[in-house]
Amino acid sequence: MLPTLRRQLASAAALPRAVSRASNNPVRSNWLRGEVQQVWDTPLMELVFKAASVHRMFHDPERIQLCTLMNIKTGGCLEDCSYCSQSSKHKGTLTKATPLVQLDPVIQAAREAKANGSTRFCMGAAWRGLEGRKRGFERILDMVREVRGMGMEVCTTLGMLTPDQARQLKNAGLSAYNHNLDTSREYYPSVITTRSYDDRLATLQAVRDAGIKVCSGGILGLGEKDEDRVGLIWEVGRLPEHPESFPVNTLVPIPGTPMENNEPVPVHTVVRTIATARIVMPKTIIRLAAGRHTFTETEQMMAFMAGANAIFTGEKMLTTPCSGWDDDKAMLSRWGLRGLRSFEDAEGNKVDEKFVQVEQGGEAVLTPEAMKTIEAL
Numbered sequence: 001m002l003p004t005l006r007r008q009l010a011s012a013a014a015l016p017r018a019v020s021r022a023s024n025n026p027v028r029s030n031w032l033r034g035e036v037q038q039v040w041d042t043p044l045m046e047l048v049f050k051a052a053s054v055h056r057m058f059h060d061p062e063r064i065q066l067c068t069l070m071n072i073k074t075g076g077c078l079e080d081c082s083y084c085s086q087s088s089k090h091k092g093t094l095t096k097a098t099p100l101v102q103l104d105p106v107i108q109a110a111r112e113a114k115a116n117g118s119t120r121f122c123m124g125a126a127w128r129g130l131e132g133r134k135r136g137f138e139r140i141l142d143m144v145r146e147v148r149g150m151g152m153e154v155c156t157t158l159g160m161l162t163p164d165q166a167r168q169l170k171n172a173g174l175s176a177y178n179h180n181l182d183t184s185r186e187y188y189p190s191v192i193t194t195r196s197y198d199d200r201l202a203t204l205q206a207v208r209d210a211g212i213k214v215c216s217g218g219i220l221g222l223g224e225k226d227e228d229r230v231g232l233i234w235e236v237g238r239l240p241e242h243p244e245s246f247p248v249n250t251l252v253p254i255p256g257t258p259m260e261n262n263e264p265v266p267v268h269t270v271v272r273t274i275a276t277a278r279i280v281m282p283k284t285i286i287r288l289a290a291g292r293h294t295f296t297e298t299e300q301m302m303a304f305m306a307g308a309n310a311i312f313t314g315e316k317m318l319t320t321p322c323s324g325w326d327d328d329k330a331m332l333s334r335w336g337l338r339g340l341r342s343f344e345d346a347e348g349n350k351v352d353e354k355f356v357q358v359e360q361g362g363e364a365v366l367t368p369e370a371m372k373t374i375e376a377l
């Protein structure tokens, strides 16, 4: 009880004025783009401090969710995402098309991930959508049932979904669906031409309507500008319900793709993106995703400080490298961090109203209960 109380009190005492004002309505879907830009423009150290304060109001800062991603169908995709080696449009890549994997290797991989501490297992297929894939979809529904039956959270990323497909996935036990918006609406056509931003949003709507948690984030390093990063956070931040999870990927340039020579994205941009997203979407799990292996341990810690609270861990992340379980476990333990338990919800970690209350004017104040507890210390 005492460490938790100390954390709550420290959060309240440290609450900066702007964040304190936002506490009146801490989860907003009415962000103006200019407001998100203002948050983004905050001097970096101040921004990280504010984000860390917000983070402590909704999440246990010692917990990091560990997820493992398995590619269940590689390459041959009809979309033309400029960053992806799985697109059939980019002939120069080394990624070869493979059929949908069978059920057994999935069960085996999920068991291994679970034994290594991962609580969420994600399965990705390189497809535009499920149209014309009745038998493949049935197999995927079996995979979802099996993995969920192991007590793990299960997520898939299968391209565009119809409302009916989303409902079937929900009925099979799917916890979350990943479908990234990637970047701002304006910059999107410079990255992908075979589908529109609105196609993406329609799938997100189908997922939400089916009662599946939405996982939707972006990729940094596509050649976008700061205003596109702001535009992405604004788009997800004004969805009727914020995504349960916001992955922050950094481009891993792959030879043979149109983005093979893109400049690496600086770490301060990654940290600024995470901190801004944390303030705009206080309850969302922010996931350090592809490209994490290119950051030093200290850089990753800056990302956790700014509000990231999930990582992908395991052998590989689709077609790019990933830090292994053992390295990650050692790193987290050096920094006093622990894995999040399965199905532990961010909401379960919010500020305890017994100790901290937000007054009419937006000030966070300690309750008489908190004062009594302090006096007894």
Ligand code: SF4
Binding pocket: 077, 078, 079, 080, 081, 084, 085, 086, 087, 088, 125, 126, 127, 128, 159
């Ligand atoms: S990112 Fe996904 S949708 Fe785009 S080309 Fe790659 S596999 Fe296809």
